[in-house]
Amino acid sequence: MTPVIARTREELASARAEITGTLALVPTMGALHEGHLSLIRRAGELADAVAVSIFVNPLQFGPHEDLDRYPRTFEADVAACAAEGVDLIWAPTVEEMYPAQPQVRLSAGRMGTVVEGASRPGHFDGVLTVVMKLFNQVRPDVAVFGAKDAQQLALIRRMVADLDVPVRIEAGPTVREADGLALSSRNRYLSPEERRTALALSRALRAGEQAAGEGPAAILHAARAVLAEAEQADPPLVPDYLELVDPATFEPVGESHAGEAVLVVAAKVGTTRLIDNVPLTLEPREK
Numbered sequence: 001m002t003p004v005i006a007r008t009r010e011e012l013a014s015a016r017a018e019i020t021g022t023l024a025l026v027p028t029m030g031a032l033h034e035g036h037l038s039l040i041r042r043a044g045e046l047a048d049a050v051a052v053s054i055f056v057n058p059l060q061f062g063p064h065e066d067l068d069r070y071p072r073t074f075e076a077d078v079a080a081c082a083a084e085g086v087d088l089i090w091a092p093t094v095e096e097m098y099p100a101q102p103q104v105r106l107s108a109g110r111m112g113t114v115v116e117g118a119s120r121p122g123h124f125d126g127v128l129t130v131v132m133k134l135f136n137q138v139r140p141d142v143a144v145f146g147a148k149d150a151q152q153l154a155l156i157r158r159m160v161a162d163l164d165v166p167v168r169i170e171a172g173p174t175v176r177e178a179d180g181l182a183l184s185s186r187n188r189y190l191s192p193e194e195r196r197t198a199l200a201l202s203r204a205l206r207a208g209e210q211a212a213g214e215g216p217a218a219i220l221h222a223a224r225a226v227l228a229e230a231e232q233a234d235p236p237l238v239p240d241y242l243e244l245v246d247p248a249t250f251e252p253v254g255e256s257h258a259g260e261a262v263l264v265v266a267a268k269v270g271t272t273r274l275i276d277n278v279p280l281t282l283e284p285r286e287k
């Protein structure tokens, strides 16, 4: 069965009215890959019907970022959604989504200014604004996001809690290639040589993970060593940040931290910026 494709608010309203049971939404920017498909499958387990939104949101791109060259593969995305049994695709144009420049927007607050937010000012404000609009437009019971974008997930959970948004948030784990590279729509920009260098991100996270028993400083040291080596590679890795943070706040954890943490990394290879992370559980250590 092919999904209903809604391009306008009117088309969305009539398609939404046909859905009688519970609805799960998977927000995406398209260029769908196995990571997105894993969320769509999870959505199918959580609700009677599944909606996928496909919208490249200008509000979350900085002036010098890759909005114009962001991959757009709509026909293939529709085919992938059809194969997964998706009921509804919400794919508005920029004009449909933003008939005027939005004056009233959401602010991600402090968590929106640290780590990824420090490198991409305003990014998370743009993400939260569009996600809130998508929730209001589609009115899902549950929405599914990837742990790949850990800070985005934490902020959406926080938005839903702080603003009493009537949507349940569920997360799916990061889907990786066999060699560890986290799937991303941006991976298609990488040349084979750049892709080889890019493997240092997931390798660094694994090195950190293996040092988890030795505490935060050792975790960061082990991961940093992998990145430092990749900085000497050809083509080189250009690290942006590597941090061990509290998954709820994205503040760095202290050396005595025990419990959940997330090791987050961002780097550029050539002109492509990549992010990755791994969740860690730190056991209390003897002093």
Ligand code: AMP
Residues within 6 Å of the ligand: 027, 028, 029, 030, 034, 035, 036, 038, 039, 144, 145, 146, 147, 148, 149, 172, 173, 174, 175, 176, 182, 183, 184, 185
């Ligand atoms: P995007 O299209 O990049 O905005 O991503 C849409 C959703 O897919 C977000 O919730 C992402 O976190 C999620 N996602 C992207 N890549 C992956 C991946 N490799 N594994 C799991 N989820 C992913």
